[in-house]
Amino acid sequence: MHSIERHVDPGNYRKVVGRFATGVAIVTTRLDGVDHAMTVNSFTSVSLDPLLVLFCAEKVARFHDAVVEAGVWGVSVLHASMEDASRFFAHRGRPLNGQLARWEHHRGDSGVALFTGALATVEVATTAVYDGGDHSIVVGEVTALATPAEGAPLLYHDGRYKTL
Template identity: 65%
Template structure:
């Protein structure tokens, strides 16, 4: 079967529906490349290992963030609370102007210089340790350099194409 066929589109639709049933947290990944901040909403974020401390993010190869994070070799992750939907939507938008894109969002710089959102319920900074080809995405694995839980609040969730909030 070649790409673009009716069967492939149907498979992608079913796949999206099936994987959409898995509720995920929402995070914004950041990096700094050539002195320019880059940020992107991710729901493909996971812890990988406790020894050593490793996490992963999945980045679409056609996204500007892809080239930036590979070039920088470092990234930050800000895990969003229930009040983070606006930020999540903003950084899920393709083609955002890079210049001053973080001005609207209160953030601090971590030890690696990554922008970490002040409204996050948890943050990490990582050095890239491996990049794996994964179809139209790359799996970027990072060794955790810093981690923080700046505030206690319920997480923002994404399920079946919509944002959800927990009951607590």
């Protein structure tokens, strides 16, 4: 592979990719009886055969090592009313104990927490982890699906939360 000379300003890059509107989800995992959770907007479908999805986790986040070691994770696609949860789980360094207590949730078959008010939930078993610069690309096979709530999705666009 050859090296690429860079002429792109990282701040401008962030502004440009921020123009791509995304849904917002919280990814959860459970390791040694402890729940871990993180807000993401990097969740996407990958394949229908087999059923694969992915999300990206920053390598320095404590969630990264927990989800890689656990090998299972859940995705809760957030309803427009769940901006508070999104903001909470986007902050680093919060205490792990009791962090899910403010939001109604249940355990999926894999043991991961899933938000009851989510528009959709997906349970996943990791199949591969790829290097993605300062993030890892975590790919997994879908093991369970649900649509617990109806309504408008929470969106993120141009550095702000938005709804339809």
